[in-house]
Amino acid sequence: MTEAVRILVPCGAIGAGFPESQVERGLALGADVIAVDGGSTDSGPYYLGAAQPKLSAAAVARDLRILLRAAARADIPLIVGSCGTSGTDAGVDWVAGIARQLMADDGLSLPMARIYSGQSVADIKEHLNAGRVHPLPPLGDLRAETVEDCTHIVGMMGHEPIVEALAAGARVVLAGRATDTALAAAVPLMRGLPAGPTWHAAKVAECGDQCTTAPRAGGVFVTVDDTGFTIEPLDPDTACTPTSVAAHMLYETADPFEMREPAGTLDVREAAYTALDDRRVRVEGSRFHLAEQHTVKLEGARPTGFETMSFTAIRDPHILGRLDSWAGFFRTMLVKRVTQTLGLGDDEYAFDLRLYGYDAVLGDLEPGDTPPREVGVMLLVNAPDQATATAIAKTANPLMLHLPTPDMRYLPSFAFASSPPEVERGRAYEFVLHHVVDSVTPTAMFRTELEGMPL
Incomplete structure (x- = not known):
């Protein structure tokens, strides 16, 4: 039996704010990892096109300071994805600069990995010429001229580059564009827990307490084990219910029963949602179907x-x-x-x-x-x-x-x-890009830089 992994998700996006007391509660519950998203395409193409963050440095620094201190005190990793809103290389560097200053101010020394997801025009054109690029509906075949028009292109990573960074010794992982779910899924998958419960748990937890009965600024705590997962809010006055948890599969998915990740497809048709008490929900029966071809989704703005x-x-x-x-x-x-x-x-x-x-x-x-x-x-x-x-x-x-x-x-x-x-x-x-690339390997399109590693 594989040991369960406990995931603290403090909010839906770093910089959006959360009560520090909720992080303390998550640590008291025995969190093994802190995972938090840093952006998405929700706010439109400007942030990718201009490589600018949506939220202020002050807001990101406030949340990041709390999480860095918590990770250091509990000796657990902190994972932040889609840094700088759109996950550009500049966004990763921006968050990394904030993290360095905060750690210097607080006397912390946490090994950090920066995972870059920016894609060059030349590389995308090479994939295009090799027949590895495929459109997602409603777009058609990608033209080289469209690629050349983009100011920034990112690839959406799955869990694999994050796992690789953690295996190298990183305690703080700052990732470029990533699937929202990859952040919470990385440690459970790294430790050998089954993919079905892991990806479903990560999907439900991705937006913090949006899967609860009172979504405000706050987070959730998820425990993934061999047969399923259990989720509860970090706010003691809020509840998860079978309905609120199951409903999150309706959020940002084309199909309420399936969700595609780079490595395959989450399938929740057989999932059963059970209230353990008035605050916690247990989910079992989720499955994950590995794809024959690993793919990386492209996002680009012109x-x-x-x-x-x-x-x-x-x-x-x-x-x-x-x-x-x-x-x-x-x-x-x-x-x-x-x-x-x-x-x-x-x-x-x-x-x-x-x-x-x-x-x-x-x-x-x-x-x-x-x-x-x-x-x-x-x-x-x-x-x-x-x-x-x-x-x-x-x-x-x-x-x-x-x-x-x-x-x-x-x-x-x-x-x-x-x-x-x-x-x-x-x-x-x-x-202008809504296409996928057939991956040569799950990490080939991403670049990782390590700093602060012990000799």
Whole structure:
């Protein structure tokens, strides 16, 4: 029988915050490893395209200091994945710099591994030419020109590079882009526990206490053993239930019963969820099917131009009862005014008009037809350079302040949110890679640097 592994997951993303008391509780429960995610694609392509973090250095440092101290005191490894939000090499270096300073301040000396997931254009083109790159729906075959357009490309690692770093002696592992589950799965798999319970436990725990009845800033504690896993919240006033645990397979998965990892597929069709008491849930029956071919998913972002945003609000009841008509009139008038004042054709720029409080989120799926009491109007302009984008937004300024519907006999006034209303957002990006590479080995596409190792 393999000894159980106890995993402390303090929150869904480092820098999001958690009570220090919950980490202390996890240590008291006998944690063998601390695993925490550092990012994802949830917040859009900017963070990958620009290689910039979403959260502040202060927020990441606050959480990281607590976890480094805890790992040192308990003599257990700390694993952080998708460093710097998108997992770029710059993101790994950014978190590593924070970690070095914190350890120096606290007199800690923990061997650290940096695992880089950045991919070069030349390497991806080599994989492409060798026929090792395959599209995921809904994209088609990858073109070399698309790869060349990307400012940054990362590969999404599984548990294997993390296990390799731990085996080399690392006590702090800072990984580039990784599957959210790989972080919690690494130590149980390294110690020989079965893949089915391990991957399922890691999936449920990936977002901290999102799998509980009261998801707030906090984490969970998972124990993986030979036949299944047990999960409980670190907050003593919160509970896991069979429903809350099972429901997490609905989160960010195309299939509620299966989830693909680089090494294979988690299958929870036969999983049974049992309440052990009013806070803990036991899960058994999860399986993992090894794939014939290990794969690494690619993520890449390319620039689309520069954006300027403007925001106003409408309270006029006449317009609110005719928003579709007003929005169509706005679009016609803006195109006309941009041609008149700037001499630009409508193929030289793009703009998006979003009516918040009406249909900005769901679009045509928005239910009901009752006129809203107020609507926020966001204009996003995209152009090849910032000056042009701002000039177009400024051209729209009078329309966003006073544009009536064609049947109105008075000039309405709208409410700008700021003065000036035009906000230059800089370079914009889009995701363009949703493909996998057939791995030569599970670690071949990743590079590990070790520091602070004993001689």
